[in-house]
Amino acid sequence: MELLLFILPVFFALSVLVMPQSFVRVYGLLGGLATLVVTIGLICTYNVEGGMHLFISKNWIPQYGLTLNFGYDAVSLMMLVLTSGLVPLILLSNYKNELASNRLFTSMVFFMQLGLIGVFVALDGIWFYIFWEITLIPIYLIAWWFGAPERKAALVKFFIYTFVGSLAMLASIIGIKAFAPSFAYGDLIAATFESKEVAFWLMAGFFLAFAIKVPIFPFHTWQPDTYTKAPMAGTMLLSGIMLKMALYGMIRWMLPLFPEALDCATTPIIVLATIGVVYGAIIAIKQGDMKRLFAFASMSHVGLIAAGIMTASVDAITGSVLQMLNHGLVAVGLFLAVDVIERRLNTRQLSDLGGLAKQAPKFAFWFAALAFVSVSVPFSSGFIGEFMLLKGLYSYDWIIGVVAGTTLILGAVYTFRAYQLSMYGPVKFEGFSDLHWSELLVFAIIIITVVVLGVYPAAVIDFVEPSVKSILELVTTSTPSGL
Amino acid sequence: MSVAQLLPIIIALPLLGAFINGTIGKKLSKMVVGAIATTVMAAAFGLALTAFFSVQHGNAVTVKLFTMLKTDSFSLNAGLLADNLSMWMTLIVTGVGTLIHLFSMGYMKHDAGYYKFFVYLNLFIFAMLILVLGSNYFMLFFGWEGVGICSYLLIGFWYQDFKNTLAARKAFIMNRIGDLGLLIGLFLILAKFGTLEYGELANAVLVDKISISEWMIFGITICLFIGATGKSAQIPLFTWLPDAMAGPTPVSALIHAATMVTAGIFLTVRSNYLFELPGADITQDIMLYIGLATSIVAAFIAMRQNDIKKVLAYSTVSQLGMLFVALGMGAYTAAMFHVTTHAFFKALLFLGSGSVIHAMSDEQDIRKMGGLRKKIPVTHFTFLIGTLAISGFPLLSGFYSKDEIIAHAFTHGTWLYGALMFSAALTAIYMFRLYFVTFFGTFRGTHEQEHHVHEGPASMTLPLIVLAILSVFGGLLNLPGIWLHGQAHWMTQLFERNVAGMNALPKHEGDSNLALMLMIVAGAMAILIMIVTYVVYGKKGSLPVADEQLKGWEKLSAKKLYFDEIYDVLFVRPVAWMSDKGSRYFEGAFLHRGVVGLGQAIGKTGDLVRKWQTGRTDSYILWMVFGIVGLVVYYLIYKN
16 A cells, blocks of 8 residues: 555656646546545554554665665654645645646646655665655746746756755765665664764765755755745745655654764754744844745744754654644645735735735635734644744753744744735725635635644644654664764 | 533633634624623623532632643643632633623624624633633643734724734734743743643642752743733733723723733732742742832823823733732732722723713713713713722722732831832822813813713613622622731632642731721822812813923823833834845845855856866867876875
8 A cells, every 4th residue: 555655646647647628627636635545544554653664675776785665654654644635735725726727737746746755755865865856856847837937046046056955965875875784774874983073074964955955044045036936836835845855854864864973963953943943033024025924934933843853852853743744734824825815916015915804804814813823822733833842942952942932922023914914904906806715725724734733732742752752762872883 | 510510611601602603603693693602601600600619618620621742751731720719710701701791792783893803702711711720831821822812803803993903913922922931931840840730730849849949940930920021011011001902992891901911910829839939039029029110100101191091001000010019029819809809990990981982982082071970970970980999999899909919018118018009199190080081071072972972772881880889899808807807808718728829828917907007098098189189180170281282201101101112212123124134135145145156156167167178189188198197296296
């Protein structure tokens, strides 16, 4: 059944190309749901208490140390369900767009899903790298084909940036192989390095790739431009799922691979990520373009997740998994809200907007609900996630905890500024039509999921925690190789 | 039904009301919507009464609903706790809440967002009940933020006016500053005790007496207090409360006078045993001074405000300040007593002002009122009772509750007594000024308004009358010892019975002669001020002048001591500046330019390298020869 994770996206990506135009939208949704059903099935049958469920494990090209190792634990499963849940959601939120009936677009989304799924189940360094790179192609093409007219410079920047990061990671993966018999996850983890410096520089390669993708301050300058120039579906894929690859990579690869280097690398990374939390929030406050504003907001939110992961504490990492789910859902919702406005009015400049609440009460309600959820109010999963992350950061160093905690305040500032300037005040446009059923459905699914997880977070926490513990055991028990 | 079964129902009722009205309220008639919202409240109050009577003499009841999350280091439970403190707060919240719901049915009758208003009100009650009934700090925090959200929604209820939404945002952000403090307090408690459950915490402190460093206790208590300054509008986070008057008047009565703003006091009383530990005495002092400063500053500002609701808002801030003085002295019961009576008379005053505003066709400036005494007699009479109660007129509820705090202050230090009496005197002055200017003299509104002045429907007058009765007799809840031949007060006994920490407090035995003397002084002062203000504003009919003509202290008062302007310069503008310049220069010029520059540099290098790629074999061979020669030289020189 696990192989369906690969087969289904490939099948739909190819078969959608020959579907009649009028059927593409529905077909895309069906394809997304099919993978979701498989993922849920995997979650229900997962019963290895915190362990890794390997579904393919064999040698591939032994002389080069290449293996075929694929498997998942609870953390992977959460990422898988996020991916396979968001893909139909993103397709659904584009239901009203012309884009949704575009075969190439839908095909690219499924290729993207293939890459993402591969990243989350790959347990071989080279395969991890391959899938990591595969995701770049569809997202690049989506943005290139369907993005804003002035997208070229931004996309080149995005491509170079992420590619440099990926190459650094590849170099590191090959570098570790020098200390291990094969590229298999277990072998790479067991590798010990000759000196702390080696571990540090090998880690730097991984860090560069992840820091760019997350993005962690100051590696973020590709992000606002790419987010604003990409079509909305591309932005949703980027912020909703793609950056989770990097956060997942930090948990699965970076922490267990280089325990030797952690003691000198942790604090600088946490500090950078925390700077990003505050920096992103402050920059977001005065942005005039809503999409750009939420791009910086997203940077602020994921900075907190990255910082929490680096504390390498069970609570914080468990919280980070919950927060990744939450952020994926909420980011898709917020960008959809921006898109709802842009589709109807062809602008997303706050200075042009105003008074929409009066004309579109349903939109006003759901956007408001999203605004609250995105500032992590209680009864939303964001609250539990931030609570656990901040608690972890706080016990790591109280000053960092307090500084990162200002996101509570600054988040309220930029979110409600954006909301109020667009929805309240004098009416500037006539005839703003209220939500289409597909848009409403997306908002409702997001809010309901987030609230359910906020009231009963144990559903995720209990599921994930054993796996987080076994990952962290790798971090602590790896022998620091005679240093 | 047992209390354990009652509690979840009490909480669920307002949520049910909000759900019904939120889903189908739009289609229902206004009458039905209001009736649903008010009925669930009344039912909740009834059940709360039952629960109160069964808990009153017994032990506290804890109900665990479900585990929200559990990790190795901590667990967070959705649980409820009924002891005399939480039940007392529940009674206030649901009781006063019911009356205000009833009032709103008449007050909001012509509003287009009628059903939405009741949804928000019910949701607020739900959040407030979680706050007071939760069995741990985590639940408290849930309610704490929940009431903040509802407060935001209700302040910005009339969002067509952008000013209102700004006030709402300000309230939300300022509250969040406090929330961050509280959250850190929770982290500290978790780090030290490993639990957030009140019961386990009290057990650790009072029974096991585990040793805690003074710094830790100071840290915990100061963080809790920072949280309280946000929600209970203390210096420096008080400026949102007067702005919050942008919301409909019943909201001001319910949230910004009777219930939500007392959450900070509830939090402190709930954690009283922490505040009594060594190390917390610094926090107590800070609390006392901040409370005192807030009390006087707010009373001073209220002196020259002319918006009927603004006066009451600053008055609320001032009273809350006084409550924190009480908490700073460790007079928890006195604080709870004053919270109770304050809920009665301040809700009464706010609803009264709402009735006045309703009668005056939405006019709020007292300079344009006058002579309303005869025109709206019920409102007038009940407002008078409210004014007398808050001013400390003898034998009314405010007289007893305020006097208890002042008596504590007298034993604490004469200067403190003087300062509190000063604050109380200011309170009496601005309240009687408000009353006389509004209800005495001649009518100063427009002709149209005069024609339209009318008393509200019964749904509005009935709550006024009930609250007026409570404001008069509320003092009986905790009559001072001299009235009871030295026996302990009813409320003191109530809170000592099953509220953790309260019975471990040192007993405060005031000298009854002294208490009597202080009462006479306070009562005489209130009467004297009433007479003087009557002469000035009632008889002579002098009117507040326009703000521009004010000089000296009057101008300072009218301009609210320039707090908003100072905060603007200190906080708002720097952040806006950073955001603006940061995105333009740091993000745009520095980082962006830097990356682009790097790219260009790489491009240039590429160009340079490309020039070598001539495509001519002979030049490649030439370079190869150079290379080989170079390598040979290198090995010859360095490796040997």
